[in-house]
Amino acid sequence: MEQLLFSPAGFSLSAEDVTLDPDTAHPSLTLSKDRRSVTATNTRLALANHPGRFDIYSCVLGSAGYISGMHYWDVEVAGTGGWALGVTRESASRKGWFNFSPEQGTLAIQLSMGQYREVTAEWSPLDLPQSPSKIRVYLDYEGGVVCFYDADTMALIHAFTSSFQGKIYPFFWGDGELEGVGGCRLPAVR
Numbered sequence: 001m002e003q004l005l006f007s008p009a010g011f012s013l014s015a016e017d018v019t020l021d022p023d024t025a026h027p028s029l030t031l032s033k034d035r036r037s038v039t040a041t042n043t044r045l046a047l048a049n050h051p052g053r054f055d056i057y058s059c060v061l062g063s064a065g066y067i068s069g070m071h072y073w074d075v076e077v078a079g080t081g082g083w084a085l086g087v088t089r090e091s092a093s094r095k096g097w098f099n100f101s102p103e104q105g106t107l108a109i110q111l112s113m114g115q116y117r118e119v120t121a122e123w124s125p126l127d128l129p130q131s132p133s134k135i136r137v138y139l140d141y142e143g144g145v146v147c148f149y150d151a152d153t154m155a156l157i158h159a160f161t162s163s164f165q166g167k168i169y170p171f172f173w174g175d176g177e178l179e180g181v182g183g184c185r186l187p188a189v190r
Contacts, residue, residue: 016073018062018170023050024094025060035063040174054094058173065090065167071139073170074151077111078133083174084110084119085135086160087146090167100173107146107160108171109135118158126158139168 019035027044031037040058047053054060062073075085084100086108093104100106101121108119109126116126134151141164148157 013070013072016062016064016071016170018064018073020060020172021052021063021169024052024054026054026056026058028058029060031060052094056095056097057100059094060172061088062170062172065169066139066141067167068141070141070143072136074134074136075172076134078131081174082110082112084108084112084172085137085148086119086171087137087139087168088171089164090169102160102162106171107162108173109148109158110173116157118160128157132157137170141168 020031020038022031022035025031025038027047028041029038030041030045038060077083086106089105092106098104099121100108100119106119110117110119116128118124118126132150136149136151138147138149144162144164145159147159149155150157
């Protein structure tokens with residue numbers, strides 16, 4: 001894990017108040033009334049087949065997309081099962097089977113089967129000295145970067161670079177309980 005490349009004072013922005021978009025939530029996900037938490041179940045809800053809804057993967061996007069600026073949000077991941085966090089293009093696929101990857105418009109990191117990795121077409125493990133309890137996702141749209149930090153130590157976990165075009169949305173997948181700080185509580189299995 002690399003150390004933060006700039007001072008924590010660089011986060012003088014306020015955390016984004018991320019709410020979840022019900023029109024993108026997979027049918028096995030139930031959103032809370034405030035759209036800040038979601039419960040994953042083994043039952044598919046009878047929901048309209050909205051064009052933006054994930055139909056295979058248990059994913060949901062944030063309601064607000066970004067076309068400029070610097071933004072961040074924190075997500076509690078301590079004691080959870082598998083998860084993936086990051087950003088995705090508005091135009092990224094949500095229907096059928098596909099690979100989440102930068103080439104497909106998703107920049108994310110994941111915990112799967114006890115292994116941290118960058119979400120790419122290949123299995124690209126990340127070597128973390130300790131399991132973070134909270135992940136900070138930082139998006140610099142004009143700078144073309146998405147960084148992931150251990151929000152408690154501000155150590156850099158991973159960074160992606162990209163040339164963004166169009167709206168970019170917060171992206172979440174989970175099979176364990178994820179709780180947001182400053183904005184979102186994410187997929188929880190109950």
